[in-house]
Amino acid sequence: MTKEEALFKYTLRLGDDALIVSQRLSEWCGHGPILEEDIALTNIALDLVGQATVLLEYAAKVEGKDRSADDLAYLRYERDYTNLLLCEQPNGDFGATIVRQFLFSAYQQFMYAALTKSSDEQLAAIAEKSLKEVKYHVKHSAEWVIRLGDGTEESHQRVQASLNDLWRFSQEIFFEDEVNQTLIEAGIITSLEDLRADWEGLVKRVVEEATLTLPETKWQLDGGRKGLHSEHLGYLLAEMQYMQRAYPGMEW
Amino acid sequence: MKEINIEELEKRFQEKIDADIRIEPKDWMPDAYRKTLIRQISQHAHSEIVGMLPEGNWITRAPNLRRKAVLLAKVQDEAGHGLYLYSAAETLGADREETIDDLHSGKAKYSSIFNYPTLTWADMGTIGWLVDGAAIMNQVPLCRCSYGPYARAMVRVCKEESFHQRQGFEIVTKLAQGTPEQKAMAQDSLNRFWWPALMMFGPSDADSQHSEQSMKWKIKRNSNDELRQMFVDVTVPQAELVGLTIPDPDLKWNEEKGSYDFGEINWDEFWQVVSGNGICNKERVEARRKAKENGSWVREAANAYAAKKAQRKAS
Ligand SMILES: [Fe+2]
Numbered sequence: 001m002t003k004e005e006a007l008f009k010y011t012l013r014l015g016d017d018a019l020i021v022s023q024r025l026s027e028w029c030g031h032g033p034i035l036e037e038d039i040a041l042t043n044i045a046l047d048l049v050g051q052a053t054v055l056l057e058y059a060a061k062v063e064g065k066d067r068s069a070d071d072l073a074y075l076r077y078e079r080d081y082t083n084l085l086l087c088e089q090p091n092g093d094f095g096a097t098i099v100r101q102f103l104f105s106a107y108q109q110f111m112y113a114a115l116t117k118s119s120d121e122q123l124a125a126i127a128e129k130s131l132k133e134v135k136y137h138v139k140h141s142a143e144w145v146i147r148l149g150d151g152t153e154e155s156h157q158r159v160q161a162s163l164n165d166l167w168r169f170s171q172e173i174f175f176e177d178e179v180n181q182t183l184i185e186a187g188i189i190t191s192l193e194d195l196r197a198d199w200e201g202l203v204k205r206v207v208e209e210a211t212l213t214l215p216e217t218k219w220q221l222d223g224g225r226k227g228l229h230s231e232h233l234g235y236l237l238a239e240m241q242y243m244q245r246a247y248p249g250m251e252w
Numbered sequence: 253m254k255e256i257n258i259e260e261l262e263k264r265f266q267e268k269i270d271a272d273i274r275i276e277p278k279d280w281m282p283d284a285y286r287k288t289l290i291r292q293i294s295q296h297a298h299s300e301i302v303g304m305l306p307e308g309n310w311i312t313r314a315p316n317l318r319r320k321a322v323l324l325a326k327v328q329d330e331a332g333h334g335l336y337l338y339s340a341a342e343t344l345g346a347d348r349e350e351t352i353d354d355l356h357s358g359k360a361k362y363s364s365i366f367n368y369p370t371l372t373w374a375d376m377g378t379i380g381w382l383v384d385g386a387a388i389m390n391q392v393p394l395c396r397c398s399y400g401p402y403a404r405a406m407v408r409v410c411k412e413e414s415f416h417q418r419q420g421f422e423i424v425t426k427l428a429q430g431t432p433e434q435k436a437m438a439q440d441s442l443n444r445f446w447w448p449a450l451m452m453f454g455p456s457d458a459d460s461q462h463s464e465q466s467m468k469w470k471i472k473r474n475s476n477d478e479l480r481q482m483f484v485d486v487t488v489p490q491a492e493l494v495g496l497t498i499p500d501p502d503l504k505w506n507e508e509k510g511s512y513d514f515g516e517i518n519w520d521e522f523w524q525v526v527s528g529n530g531i532c533n534k535e536r537v538e539a540r541r542k543a544k545e546n547g548s549w550v551r552e553a554a555n556a557y558a559a560k561k562a563q564r565k566a567s
């Protein structure tokens with residue numbers, strides 16, 4: 001794998017993650033549990049669609065095949081999407097959305113922090129800007145995990161169930177393959193293993209303060225990075241890509 | 253202490269209004285003034301919030317990344333408008349939760365335009381162009397409303413609405429200049445939203461219950477029919493500019509009065525939709541009720557956590 005191929009695939013992964021989570025969060029718009037939270041979730045969705053846009057633009061440029069960010073977002077099929085399985089999981093109740101967000105944003109925070117030191121100036125600049133946004137996402141979602149975990153009996157049970165349910169997707173965050181190896185060797189990224197201690201530390205701290213228990217399950221799922229998804233992604237894309245599929249080649 | 257009777261207070265109140273002195277929350281005001289404002293502001297707040305739903309319907313299907321982001325931001329602005337307005341109503345002693353419950357029980361109304369469905373992407377353009385456009389027409393005079401908090405909320409809101417209006421018109425323009433399919437989509441959308449947009453200004457002056465007193469109190473500055481006429485006069489040339497046809501065979505420039513004549517509004521439809529019989533009335537209220545119901549455990553948890561935290565701090 002050439003450095004360019006790896007850089008394309010890696011940037012695409014980051015873009016896909018942001019795009020898919022953003023798409024999920026935007027399903028909440030108008031339906032949040034309180035108005036303030038409707039606004040907060042939309043804010044996160046907006047930040048993430050912004051990140052997806054710059055990442056996919058850069059991926060398209062690196063690829064050099066005359067595709068645009070929109071082409072990458074709207075004209076790829078399920079098997080070409082390389083987001084984490086965690087990102088595409090349905091919103092569930094507000095607690096499930098918050099747990100998904102916390103696990104994901106905590107990963108993004110450490111990943112972007114490392115990426116700010118990348119020798120690839122473009123990626124470093126994207127990471128720098130995104131990091132500021134993601135720090136707020138982590139703070140916001142962690143506060144809610146704590147509030148819900150240490151709130152009422154019902155909220156505790158609900159959010160614990162969501163954590164149990166989503167945990168099987170959590171270790172995919174650290175999935176690495178030839179794409180990562182190639183970029184690590186080229187000095188563009190660092191190994192995801194280097195983030196593990198920080199990520200686990202943060203997750204443990206928040207889960208503990210929330211009076212929740214980290215699930216014991218060792219069995220973990222992956223496949224997202226290789227385009228092997230859950231059944232949920234197909235429907236998400238069918239909805240998201242509807243206009244581009246129904247009216248090919250038109251400008252909006 | 254000299255006792256001042258109600259009539260004297262009312263006289264002084266009207267003098268302040270006539271002198272264009274703003275009424276603030278702590279000032280004395282007639283009960284009916286307070287009630288009228290609470291009704292109008294909470295109705296306005298509900299319209300902002302229910303108004304998120306028809307456009308929210310297309311966020312996940314927006315045709316490209318830029319449109320998705322712009323639409324998300326727009327719908328989020330409307331949530332913000334709802335918040336300012338609920339706060340303005342609270343300054344008059346209205347309880348936010350009770351106000352919202354009135355919406356859910358059907359007691360409180362909201363703008364009937366939001367009971368029409370958004371069937372195509374073009375509706376995102378038409379709504380920005382016509383619905384936000386009509387909202388601006390209604391709200392610009394409200395920036396000079398006699399009640400301070402409402403007037404100030406409207407200043408903020410109007411800035412954002414005119415941004416929404418331009419973005420909507422930009423979507424419509426893009427479609428009108430696009431493929432024949434896109435142009436047809438824009439025309440169809442205009443056909444569906446034109447009359448409901450005219451209905452946004454409320455019943456004709458002859459049938460308007462609250463208008464006269466509201467004008468005297470300077471809550472309202474223009475009559476429904478005046479505002480509707482202004483809207484038609486600015487919007488028709490915009491439609492012409494992009495080559496779309498207003499679906500009104502009676503629409504004609506009237507040289508003498510210097511404005512457009514237009515056809516009769518279907519008031520039966522208007523009253524039917526206002527009273528709950530539009531195609532989306534049930535879904536809109538249901539969506540808001542469900543949001544509240546599904547969020548109750550979240551709000552309870554937040555309260556319980558806040559109480560625990562306060563207790564821990566105290567001990
Ligand atoms: Fe608004």
Ligand SMILES: [Fe+2]
Nearest residue numbers: 330384413416
């Ligand atoms: Fe608006």
